[in-house]
Amino acid sequence: MFDHRKLGRELGLFDSDPLIGAGLPYLLPAGAAIRHALESYVAELERRAGYQHVYSPVLGKRELYEISGHWSHYSDDMYPPMKVGEEEVVLRPSLCPHHALIYRSRAHSYRELPIRYAELGGMYRSELSGVLGGLTRVRAIQLNDGHIFCTLDQVADEARASLDLILRAYDDLGLNPSRFLLSLPAEDARIGDPESKYVGDQDSWDRSAALLRSVLDDAGVGYEDAPGEAAFYGPKIDIQLEDAAGREYTLSTIQVDFHQPARFELEYVGADGNKHRPVMVHRAIIGSLERVIAQLVEQHGAALPAWLAPVQVVVLPLSDAEEKYAAEIARRAMDRGLRAEVAHADEGTLGARIRENRHAPYQLVVGKREVASGHLAVRHRDGHQDDPAEAADVLEFLSFHCRAKSCQSLPV
Numbered sequence: 001m002f003d004h005r006k007l008g009r010e011l012g013l014f015d016s017d018p019l020i021g022a023g024l025p026y027l028l029p030a031g032a033a034i035r036h037a038l039e040s041y042v043a044e045l046e047r048r049a050g051y052q053h054v055y056s057p058v059l060g061k062r063e064l065y066e067i068s069g070h071w072s073h074y075s076d077d078m079y080p081p082m083k084v085g086e087e088e089v090v091l092r093p094s095l096c097p098h099h100a101l102i103y104r105s106r107a108h109s110y111r112e113l114p115i116r117y118a119e120l121g122g123m124y125r126s127e128l129s130g131v132l133g134g135l136t137r138v139r140a141i142q143l144n145d146g147h148i149f150c151t152l153d154q155v156a157d158e159a160r161a162s163l164d165l166i167l168r169a170y171d172d173l174g175l176n177p178s179r180f181l182l183s184l185p186a187e188d189a190r191i192g193d194p195e196s197k198y199v200g201d202q203d204s205w206d207r208s209a210a211l212l213r214s215v216l217d218d219a220g221v222g223y224e225d226a227p228g229e230a231a232f233y234g235p236k237i238d239i240q241l242e243d244a245a246g247r248e249y250t251l252s253t254i255q256v257d258f259h260q261p262a263r264f265e266l267e268y269v270g271a272d273g274n275k276h277r278p279v280m281v282h283r284a285i286i287g288s289l290e291r292v293i294a295q296l297v298e299q300h301g302a303a304l305p306a307w308l309a310p311v312q313v314v315v316l317p318l319s320d321a322e323e324k325y326a327a328e329i330a331r332r333a334m335d336r337g338l339r340a341e342v343a344h345a346d347e348g349t350l351g352a353r354i355r356e357n358r359h360a361p362y363q364l365v366v367g368k369r370e371v372a373s374g375h376l377a378v379r380h381r382d383g384h385q386d387d388p389a390e391a392a393d394v395l396e397f398l399s400f401h402c403r404a405k406s407c408q409s410l411p412v
């Protein structure tokens with residue numbers, strides 16, 4: 001495996017600045033291109049799975065987190081409140097309370113359920129500077145979050161569908177989970193006790209844990225029980241990955257929550273005409289964008305799958321005479337949705353420029369012959385070269401391959 005901190009800087013994916021602060025890396029253009037490809041991919045995956053996307057602010061009043069329970073159970077990881085006039089606002093430690101309020105803003109009938117909200121949004125964690133590094137431990141996290149509001153009968157299907165989405169995404173991204181965990185409360189938890197780390201009642205916890213266990217059993221993935229790893233509001237399925245240093249961390253998660261729907265008094269009108277309480281399923285498919293980019297770099301090195309490569313096609317004019325044609329080919333490639341660049345003739349010998357751009361999945365060398373014939377020959381990352389073909393056909397071929405596994409090519 002590769003160290004994403006070293007390689008990420010070499011490839012110009014991200015960097016940090018002491019003036020911005022520890023644990024607050026920024027993405028450079030190449031890193032931003034990867035993030036954009038991931039965002040488009042996951043948004044399309046979610047849209048097809050029946051999600052509706054929402055956007056909500058990264059700030060909320062302190063009271064919001066007092067109601068959700070974060071304030072009393074999670075405040076060690078939260079930033080201190082900011083006073084604005086008479087109000088106190090905090091940077092959100094999670095998106096769940098905002099989504100609960102979005103659900104609550106409209107009346108809902110059982111016919112609408114499940115309602116699935118997804119948001120790629122910021123959340124903030126006041127990690128101590130000693131543990132921060134690269135993209136894996138950061139203070140500002142962009143999370144591929146989602147919350148499903150459903151009836152109790154729908155929970156198992158929704159959790160199962162969430163696990164399917166996670167496994168599908170890992171397959172497309174070439175990520176290998178190290179372990180699946182069923183994260184449970186500590187064995188001496190005293191759930192519901194005012195002093196306990198866990199809110200709610202024993203019965204709901206047992207029910208959620210049994211549901212998640214059945215989802216894992218049905219999926220046929222090996223898993224381990226992890227006592228003490230539950231969220232404060234419920235048990236969860238955690239999908240673990242290992243970084244280059246052999247440290248394990250959670251990327252994706254599925255959680256069943258009876259607590260926040262009760263705290264926010266969420267309701268739907270049932271078939272009986274009475275008001276009922278929905279259950280909230282929390283899920284993150286590709287987890288935090290920072291972590292998933294780090295993991296992709298650690299697993300693939302510089303040779304990212306073509307659909308994620310920051311630059312997919314590099315056009316190399318042999319001499320100044322072909323600069324204009326090279327620029328035209330790059331523009332046509334961009335028009336077809338490809339991320340393309342020209343490696344200009346004055347940047348070095350052809351050999352040097354081919355080496356310099358060796359991480360790009362495809363290279364197109366343009367000389368007198370190519371200009372005259374209108375043909376191009378694709379040079380692949382592994383060094384092999386295709387036979388020349390019509391430029392339009394070649395660009396269509398590259399566009400097809402760079403869409404493979406990306407959102408545009410998801411099976412219908």
Ligand SMILES: [Zn+2]
Nearest residue numbers: 094095096282
């Ligand atoms: Zn949540």
